[in-house]
Amino acid sequence: MIDGQETGSDSASDRDRRDVLTPGNRFLGRVVACDGTKVVIAAEAQNGETTLTELWSVGRLVSISVGTNRVVALVASMRTATSSWGEAANNVFLVDAELMGEVRMEAEGREIFSAGITRYPFIGAIAHRIRQADLRRIYDSGLPDSCAIGELTQDETIAATIHVPSMLSKHFAVLGSTGVGKSSSVSLLLRKAVEADPKLRVLILDPHNEFAAAFPDKAVTIDTDTLELPFWMMRLEEFAEVIFRGRPAAPEEYDVLREAIPEAKRAFRGGLDGALIRRQAERAGLTADTPVPYRMSDLLAQIDERIGRLEGRADKPALRALKTRLLAALDDPRYRFMFAAGTVEDSLQEILSRIFRLSGDGKPITAFQLAGIPGEVVNAVASVLCRMAFDIGLWSEGAVHVLVLCEEAHRYVPADAALGFLPTRQAIARIAKEGRKYGVSLGIVTQRPSELDQTILSQCSTVFAMRLANLRDQEIIRSAIPTSSSSTTTFLSAIGNGEAIAFGEAVAVPMRMRFTRLPPNRLPRPHQHGEEGWTAEGRPLDVNTIVARMRAVASPDITGFQQRYEAMSERATSKPPGILDHDASSGSQGFEPYSPSMLPGAGMPESRFGNPQADRFNALRRQILSTDSGPDRRPGGGTPRKG
Structure with missing residues (x-):
């Protein structure tokens, strides 16, 4: 033997x-x-x-x-x-x-x-x-809710077991180089987790669109074609990340957004004659971060009000640049998941239920595919999802447990604080530090632990270390593993595919183990890879389809919105504000029109910004009314023009 x-x-x-x-x-x-x-x-x-x-x-x-x-x-x-x-x-x-x-x-x-x-x-x-x-x-931990995930390398007749509640409550990480079997191991761990905890809902941030194939019976897939994440659900920093395409926001433009977005939200909640509702909304403290709906047309109206329609346009280039950014985002087909909805409505409940599987329906996992989302806004989307995950755990009072799995986590929480997106880092850090109190768990998957924020990694009390060739990555693992068993990391560069060294809260002692192999139909794989229809020569190449997808021809149709916006802008500059008409039918299809309460001179004396062009309109109107302006006289005196 x-x-x-x-x-x-x-x-x-x-x-x-x-x-x-x-x-x-x-x-x-x-x-x-x-x-x-x-x-x-x-x-x-x-x-x-x-x-x-x-x-x-x-x-x-x-x-x-x-x-x-x-x-x-x-x-x-x-x-x-x-x-x-x-x-x-x-x-x-x-x-x-x-x-x-x-x-x-x-x-x-x-x-x-x-x-x-x-x-x-x-x-x-x-x-x-x-x-x-x-x-x-x-x-053998001897604890209930333990499950086998493989076998010991030393003796394959002995099962390698983990305690699932400990793994989830105190977070976990799967670390390993490319090609060692991380995704397959993660799929196995997720299956064991949902089997052990009926309350668990799993959100996978999947940058490679590969996990949907691993859970055909337990997951729903959200991709760029089915994603609905309205712009009004974003906080100000997240919205600015989208509008400014991942670059630092101009301070003046950022300040205008902070002031104008709450006004647009009050307009949406107040309606045409909802003065009482508006006052209640103001007392409720609506801010640019409050997740309530508003119309982009109302936001643009606020910006136009600050620009001024009669004079001084050249004096406010920052406001005009902000307006141009907003219109460009509306017209960008890649952002249709934010702006494609024709009519703005309060759909927060339906969106949360769909993304986080709150109703269950036998599919507790959401594979959120990020590959088709523009790279400059992926961080903003991840921030929204992680923030909402924490809020669901916080306000559900234990009715649901949420696990957020971050594949390629070093993208979202890099070791260099100057990189990445601060709100995303803060949202993930909040889950890591406080999530266990509210049933919100974090799963970290990365091939470069040395490029991951070590504060986040230190919050993961269970680690599955697979083969790592990089010396810096190995040092990170050695610093995390208990001192008495640090020699287990000496052979991290030589263990086989599918093998791992597991240590932390979910295992009794550090163990070298081999994950159970999943059947082919439950292995993660990129979209369409390995599906039926592939031949030895591959699929027929359709260049037209490739070009069409690159150009994203299925863009949101905002023609109606642009026409109504231009018409209302022209109408606002050609009529005194007291007699400004409102086309009630213009919101019957496509994007909704301005809320009349947001247009210049439409009865907003409480506006702290004032309305100088409305004052000029009213002064001109008073002059007209106080002058003999019969059919033979022109305003301001003089005689009518003959012929």
Whole structure:
């Protein structure tokens, strides 16, 4: 038998029997040095035989007898005493091992494993192969809601188990280089999580559009064609990130948005004659961050009011630039998920229910595909989703648990604070630091842990470290793993695909394990990759379709909105505000028109910004009314023009 596996005539009783001084059965060697965390074991391979040395392997566990207790140690390194090997000689070799804990007898006669050590090995203590029963005790947490996610690398007959509530309540991370099986492992973990917690709802931020294929029976997919995330759900910083295309906002334009958006929200809530409702909304403290609907036409009306329609246009380039940005965003087909809705309405309840699967319907997972969203606004979308996830957990009072899984998390919370988008970083950090109180969990997946904000990573109490070749990434893992088992990271660059070193709250002790392989129909894969219809030569190439998608010809039709906007602008400059008409039918289809209360001179004396053009209109009107302006007279005196 080698390392707990039966070979030849070995049986379970042979495997667990300890013949103290019989080399090759269970006896391996004796302790020759020991400190608080490590031991050195001396062993001998007689006559150049390697049978005994095959029982030692870096990363395996061994036992050391100390009275009635058995101290468990992890093999960290091996070497011969002379740095040479004699083919027919007795070769002495030394094994360095780290102390992991001990198996001891309880008062009632039950044996348990403890991570602490009550009696340290003495010089000459016998080291032997670990019993299979002890391996089971070590890696069995003994807690309810534990589930198997694979098997131990040391003994494939023993299941590798995790405690799902501990993994979710204190967050988790899956780290590994490209191609080592991260996505498959994450899919397995998510399946185990939703099976263990019926209240759990999972939101996957999927930048590669690959997780939808992994959950055909448990997930709904939201992509650029089905995404509806209205602009009015965004906070001011998020909306500015979209309007300014990921660049820093101009301070003057940003200030105008902060002042104008609340006015647009009051107009939407107040309607034509809703003065009382408007006053209630003002008392409620509407701000630019309050998630209530408003019309883009009302926002543009506010900007036009500040620009002025009769004079001084050239004096306000910042306002005109802001108006141009808003119209450009409305006309950009890539932003149709924000502006495509023809009529603005309060659909927050329906949107939250759809994205976070609040009604369940047997599909608790949402695969939110980000690949088709413009790169300059992905961070803003991620910020909205993470912020809403925390709010749902906070205000549902435990009725629903939410898990936000961030694939390629270093994009959203990079180590360099100057990079990324601050609201996204703050939203994810809030989940990491406070989410456990409200049932909101965070899952971090990345191939470059060194580029991830270490504050976020430190909040993940369970880590699955897969193969990592980069030395900086390995150092990050070493800093996170318990000191007593730091040698488990020494072979991170050499473990196989699908293997991982799991450590943290969800496992009893750090373990090297191999994830269960998923069937092909449950493996993550990019959209259309591996689907039926592929041939050995691939799909027929349709260049027209490629070009059409690049140009996003299915853009939102805002022609009606533009025509009404221009018509109302012309009407506002050609009539005194007191007799300004309102086309009530203009909002029957397409984008809604201005709210009349937002147009210049339409009865907003409370506006703190004033209305100088309306004052000029009214002065002109009073002059007309106070002058003899019969059919033969013109305003301002003089005689009528003949002919």
